[in-house]
Amino acid sequence: MATAAPDGTVLRTVRLATLACDGARTVLDRALDAARRLSGETGRDAGPLLAAGVATFGVVRDDRVLLAPNVPGWEELPLPRLLRDGLAAPAVRLDNDVNAATAAELRWGGLAGTGTGLYVNVGTGLGAGLVADGRVVRGANGAAGEIGYLLRSPGEPGHAAGRAPLEEDVSGGGLARRASVLAGREITARELFGASVPAELRVLRDRALGELAMTIANLAIVLDPERVVLGGGMAAEPALVSRVEGLLDRAAPFPPVLKPAHFGADAALRGALALALDSLSGA
Incomplete structure (x- = not known):
């Protein structure tokens, strides 16, 4: 405060x-x-x-x-x-x-001066902020950018079933929960990005990062932003940044500039x- x-x-x-x-x-x-x-x-x-x-x-x-x-x-x-x-x-x-956070990045940070931009927060949860005509887009119900509810495959349970499919799969919190089940002990998101990650957990992590990067690239294709800003606890992970940069270059007709968020915690x-x-x- x-x-x-x-x-x-x-x-x-x-x-x-x-x-x-x-x-x-x-x-x-x-x-x-x-x-x-x-x-x-x-x-x-x-x-x-x-x-x-x-x-x-x-x-x-x-x-x-x-x-x-x-x-x-x-x-x-x-x-x-x-x-x-x-x-x-x-x-x-x-x-x-x-x-x-998107409003802060738009006023003082990585989205300053943009008319169209995208802020993606990847931490314990998952969410996005959309900027169009220099303003944060809230949507008809205030729920624009709630990408944690995106479906990953046809027929899977979604919001009506109390689920947030993408967030459960690729957010820091979701990754930690899935890794803990796989390992049979509590695993933190920080551990998953350490130097000595067991092979099966590394596969889990890398698949999730690939899916997250694909989601960000698809959002960029839909919105056509000038810049994409990554924020949250996972935003600085080189493994994520390199995947997002690569996919933006390969997939977006007009690849936006990728920047880290100016504001952290x-x-x-x-x-x-x-x-x-x-x-x-x-x-």
């Missing part, structure tokens, strides 16, 4: 543990209390709060956040209204964390700041 000046300069920060087991309302109340304290401390030197941006997991639709099982009860809260009331800011903008935070600034400018 942070406050910033209108030019994006961070003024103060505070970090909170989510503690999802406490339930959604307690998590929200704790965050709002911290935000009000942070805003008050900043306001003594920098003036009143002008706008607030909030990045959340899930899909923001109307007055609810959907597809957000990580915090019990989060989907039942009228989150946008509660944030507007609780923060008392003249303007409040809420979006999912990947769209927020603080991508969602920077994204929330970008959302607040966008609300001021009407973007």
Whole structure:
């Protein structure tokens, strides 16, 4: 959580543990209390709060956040209204964390200056942010870029069955779960990219990276972006980067430039700041 000046300069920060087991309302109340304290401390030197941006997991639709099982009860809260009331800011903008990170990359990072771009976040989960006409595309229901739900083969269970086929297969979290089953012990995504990976796990990893690279190349064919930016914990893995670069060159009629994300662990935070600034400018 942070406050910033209108030019994006961070003024103060505070970090909170989510503690999802406490339930959604307690998590929200704790965050709002911290935000009000942070805003008050900043306001003594920098003036009143002008706008607030909030990045959340899930899909923001109307007055609810959907597809957000990580915090019990989060989907039942009228989150946008509660944030507007609780923060008392003249303007409040809420979006999912990947769209927020895309907004940050568009304003300050690897997508700055592009009219059409693609941000792909590959970490514990999987998601994409689409940029067209210099703006982040949210879609009719706020679910544009939810590529974790892409089907991998005809007839496989999808969202209606409570599944996210591509995310389960190629995200860091999905890879770790599949590798743990194969190895008969807990395996982390970090271990899968280490120097001494057993052959059967290396095959699993490399197939997933190939499928992920193919997905990114197909997205680039559909969108025709100027740039593709990779973010998230797996984004810097040379094995992924080389596959994506190779497939973009071979498959896309007009291969885009591939770049690493400018923001790493603080991508969602920077994204929330970008959302607040966008609300001021009407973007």
